[in-house]
Structure formats: C-alpha cells, structure tokens
Amino acid sequence: xxxxxxxxxxNPKKLRVYLAEKGITIxxxxxxxxxxxxxxxxxxxxxxLGGLPVLELDDGSHLTESLAIIxxxxxxxxxxxxxxxxxxxxxxxxxxxxxxxxGVLSSVAQIFQNTHxxxxxRFKQSPDAADNGRTxxxxxxxxxxxxxxxxxxxxxxxxxxxxxxxxxAGLEFAEFAQVPxxxxxxxxxxxxxxxxxxxxxxx
Ligand SMILES: N[C@@H](CCC(=O)N[C@@H](CS)C(=O)NCC(=O)O)C(=O)O
Numbered sequence: 001x002x003x004x005x006x007x008x009x010x011n012p013k014k015l016r017v018y019l020a021e022k023g024i025t026i027x028x029x030x031x032x033x034x035x036x037x038x039x040x041x042x043x044x045x046x047x048x049l050g051g052l053p054v055l056e057l058d059d060g061s062h063l064t065e066s067l068a069i070i071x072x073x074x075x076x077x078x079x080x081x082x083x084x085x086x087x088x089x090x091x092x093x094x095x096x097x098x099x100x101x102x103g104v105l106s107s108v109a110q111i112f113q114n115t116h117x118x119x120x121x122r123f124k125q126s127p128d129a130a131d132n133g134r135t136x137x138x139x140x141x142x143x144x145x146x147x148x149x150x151x152x153x154x155x156x157x158x159x160x161x162x163x164x165x166x167x168x169a170g171l172e173f174a175e176f177a178q179v180p181x182x183x184x185x186x187x188x189x190x191x192x193x194x195x196x197x198x199x200x201x202x203x
Contacts, residue, residue: 020200096163103140105170112177
C-alpha cells in the first residue's frame with residue numbers, strides 16, 4: 001500500500017493522525033497541491049477528482065475519500081478501536097466525526113476558499129459565503145463544546161476516535177485560514193491543547 005499525501009492540507013492530515021494513533025505504517029508520497037501536481041494527467045488517473053489523500057492498494061487500484069480510506073483501514077486493523085465497538089458506540093463516533101467534518105473542517109474550507117488570496121485565482125470568492133461559513137463554524141463549535149463538556153478527554157468519550165482526528169485537522173486548518181478557535185469555546189480549547197500533546201498530532 002501507499003498513501004498519496006500532502007503535508008499542509010487537512011484531509012491528508014486527518015489520515016496521518018489516524019495512522020499514527022493506530023500505529024500503522026504505510027509509505028507516503030507527497031503530491032504538491034500548491035503547484036498543481038494533483039491535477040496532472042498521471043495523478044488524475046489515480047483520483048479523477050484530484051483530491052488528497054489517496055490510498056494505493058497492492059493490486060494497483062486506488063481508494064479516495066479520507067473517511068472511506070480510514071474505515072477500510074479500520075476494518076483491516078480493528079485494534080485499538082477508533083470507531084467504537086458496539087453498534088451504538090459506532091453510530092455515536094460516526095455522528096461526531098460527521099459533525100467535526102461538515103461543521104468544522106468544511107466550514108473552515110468554505111471560509112478559506114472565499115477569503116484567502118491563494119484561492120482568489122482558483123475560486124469565485126464571495127464575502128457572504130465566507131460569513132455563512134463563519135456562522136456554521138461557530139454553531140458547530142458551540143455544540144461540540146457542550147458535547148465535550150468539562151470532563152471528556154476525547155471528543156467521543158474516554159478513548160481517541162476518528163472524530164478526534166477530524167477535529168484536530170479542522171482546527172489546525174482554521175489557524176492556517178486565520179479563523180483560529182475562539183477561546184470562549186473553553187471545552188474545545190482544553191481538548192485541542194490536550195490532543196496537540198499527543199505524538200499523533202505531529203504526524
Ligand atoms: N472529501 C475528500 C476531499 C479531498 C480534498 O479535496 N483534498 C484537498 C486537500 S484537504 C485537496 O486535495 N485539494 C486540492 C485540490 O482539490 O486541488 C476527502 O475527504 O478525502
């Protein structure tokens with residue numbers, strides 16, 4: 001197997017944090033999205049949508065979509081469990097992961113695409129779309145702050161899960177996009193400081 005990766009982008013980061021938490025080692029090859037290497041004909045054969053990460057399987061086929069890659073690896077390596085063990089636990093973890101992805105990471109992406117000079121040449125930018133992203137981000141962080149509360153060590157409870165991987169990637173991306181986490185979300189802030197201490201956060 002091989003991972004096509006780009007250090008500096010959130011979806012590849014989510015996968016690297018997951019791999020580090022699981023103790024799985026897969027060779028990584030960097031594909032530069034800043035220079036557009038992910039849009040050349042060679043790479044588009046691996047992922048016609050051009051996005052990273054991509055997992056290359058031993059038969060030469062490719063799996064795209066970070067969450068599909070993570071769930072595939074989780075099925076191959078169920079221990080330690082990062083999507084829970086009972087049906088309800090698994091549903092709760094996935095629920096929180098989706099909230100972190102769609103409400104945090106995607107909202108930050110929307111803000112980034114609509115405000116950052118790097119995106120200006122590639123994207124029709126709209127201040128209203130950026131504002132909508134900020135609203136969705138704040139609404140989601142409010143819910144996550146209440147869910148994590150004063151005592152949870154991890155997003156879904158007492159063990160790290162894929163929800164932590166996605167939230168870490170989303171909040172690091174938020175710093176890069178210049179919409180850093182508002183410290184008023186004190187439980188998310190405590191979680192973020194704690195998770196950043198884990199070796200996987202450096203992946
Ligand atoms: N939904 C996809 C998103 C993939 C994606 O858009 N990745 C970004 C990096 S976070 C990318 O490659 N952007 C460059 C581009 O699309 O040209 C996933 O979760 O893997």
